[in-house]
Structure formats: structure tokens, C-alpha cells
Amino acid sequence: MERQYRLRDSRDFAHLRAEGQSYSVRGLLVSVAPNRLEHNRYGFVTSKALGGAVVRNRMRRVLREVVRAFHPQLQPGYDVALIARSALVQQPFTEVQRSVRVCLERAGIIGVESKPS
Secondary structure, eight states: OOGGGBOOOHHHHHHHHHHOEEEEETTEEEEEEEOSSSSOEEEEEOOGGGOSHHHHHHHHHHHHHHHHHHGGGSOSSEEEEEEEOHHHHTSOHHHHHHHHHHHHHHHTSSOTTOOOO
16 A cells, blocks of 8 residues: 555544544444545554464554555545454455455445445
């Protein structure tokens, strides 16, 4: 994912917690807030509660790939943080993809009828 699409600054995550709306499904929490930019920025949170470094890095890679597929279909101008919970770790890729889609649909930034590329 290109640098301009990354959400890395702790102030940005704090803004998401304070101003954003949160949507969750089993194993995943997604926070969304407007960012006043012409593109979206994405952040991925995988805590040590998920497991060791291998597990956390795999979860970040899976979430990044899901977001990469959905990115062209999302409305621009939002900061989006995806927070993985332990229930998501053992799920197959398609289930993670479904969970992200459900949260993005609830947030209203992706169309219900669109499919990932």
C-alpha cells in the first residue's frame, strides 16, 4: 500500500477514537472518520493479545490485502482503522474479507452491490 494511504501517526488514531464511528463484527472493529483529503488512509492495529509477531504480521498482511481489493470501491475522504481481535486470527481469508465488507457497508463508505477486484 502506498505511503499516502497509510495511517501511522498516533494523533490520527487518537482523532479516529475521538471523532470517528466504530462498527464491529466478531473479531474485527473498524473505525471511520472524515479526513478532509481527496483519498482514504488506512491503519491496521494488531495487539499482542493476538499472538506472537508471526501471527500479528500475518493478520496485518491479510487485512492489507483485503483493503487493497476494496480500495477502488470506497468513497474517498476517510480515515479507516481496522482493529483485529483474537476471533479473526483463525478465520480463512474469505471470512476476513466478509467481515471487512460488512463493517464498511455499515459505515456507508462502500456499496452493498460492489464486489472486490
